[in-house]
Amino acid sequence: GAGVSQSPSNKVTEKGKDVELRCDPISGHTALYWYRQSLGQGLEFLIYFQGNSAPDKSGLPSDRFSAERTGGSVSTLTIQRTQQEDSAVYLCASSLGGRDTQYFGPGTRLTVL
């Protein structure tokens, strides 16, 4: 079946602009995660959605970052007033349940000029 998809694959924006990144999880997966991977760094957890429960936002680095998941499926990560330090690859993953293996999308490479 189809894997996790993300769009756009690349996004270049100017400092101060808002951006939206999209994630389509594997059908039937109830858990969805967002991570950030900076050049040469490990994955940094951002936010976790599980079913209809309140999301775990403990990894969001600032209030400029927010995410929503509509209908328990597609998720959008929004970064407001982007800064150069926001440049990174943003990865989305989904899993069947909260304790199951995560399957990753290809990522969105964000470049803030």
Added chain:
Amino acid sequence: EDQVTQSPEALRLQEGESSSLNCSYTVSGLRGLFWYRQDPGKGPEFLFTLYSAGEEKEKERLKATLTKKESFLHITAPKPEDSATYLCAVQARVGDYGQNFVFGPGTRLSVLP
């Protein structure tokens, strides 16, 4: 604080030269340890999940083992196509119902023909 470290940072092997990658972790309560492979410009690809000390899993030339403090990814007679960054991640228990996913920085493996 839950932590994951990986060593070495980078490893260069000749084709057929077996070796091991290390993942050391400190977590409050381990729910699972995951190994992923990541190729440049792509999202991590799931390899193994280990849940308890003493557990082992194998897939082709790869074998993952787990103790109470670390995990090893053994690569037997590697081929150039095994070249990638190998990521280790732990799923840690937080309180009664919460969880935390922590990724290590990865080991960058190069297998030379």
